[in-house]
Amino acid sequence: MWNVHDRVNENLPRTNISVEAWHRAFQQTVDCHHPTIFKLINHFRLEQDHVEIEMERHLSGVIQPQASKNKYVQLSRRLQALLPTYDNANVIVYLRGIANNLEL
Structure with missing residues (x-):
């Protein structure tokens, strides 16, 4: 049975809107519907760099x-x-x- 009781209890988002927002933002950085594998890999590397920077900011106490x-x-x-x-x-x-x- 699907419900959001546990998600509310753990203070997690009740929807997947944040995932959809990330997907749309990533899709806009790639800027084409069918990128080559090399272009896609390059964009994944850029995204990984961004995530690592955000993780360090979080660990240092910077609150978004x-x-x-x-x-x-x-x-x-x-x-x-x-x-x-x-x-x-x-x-x-x-x-x-x-x-x-x-x-x-």
């Missing part, structure tokens, strides 16, 4: 700003506040609390 909109940050906080009530609450009451935080 959150890219999430404030409403999503607030939603995550509300969902994390609901998680501890899962074991103690009636299932319907718990699900109602979750549903009150969803938009269609």
Whole structure:
């Protein structure tokens, strides 16, 4: 069964939008639909350099700003506040609390 309970509990993203954003950015740096293998390898090397620089920045304490909109940050906080009530609450009451935080 698919759900995001564990992801919210571990403070991980609930969607794969960040992966899609990385893929789009990488695709734009390659700048063609069918690159040669050598061009692709070169772009992977550049991406590896970028990742290593970002890892060093992270290890040195440089904090990147959150890219999430404030409403999503607030939603995550509300969902994390609901998680501890899962074991103690009636299932319907718990699900109602979750549903009150969803938009269609």
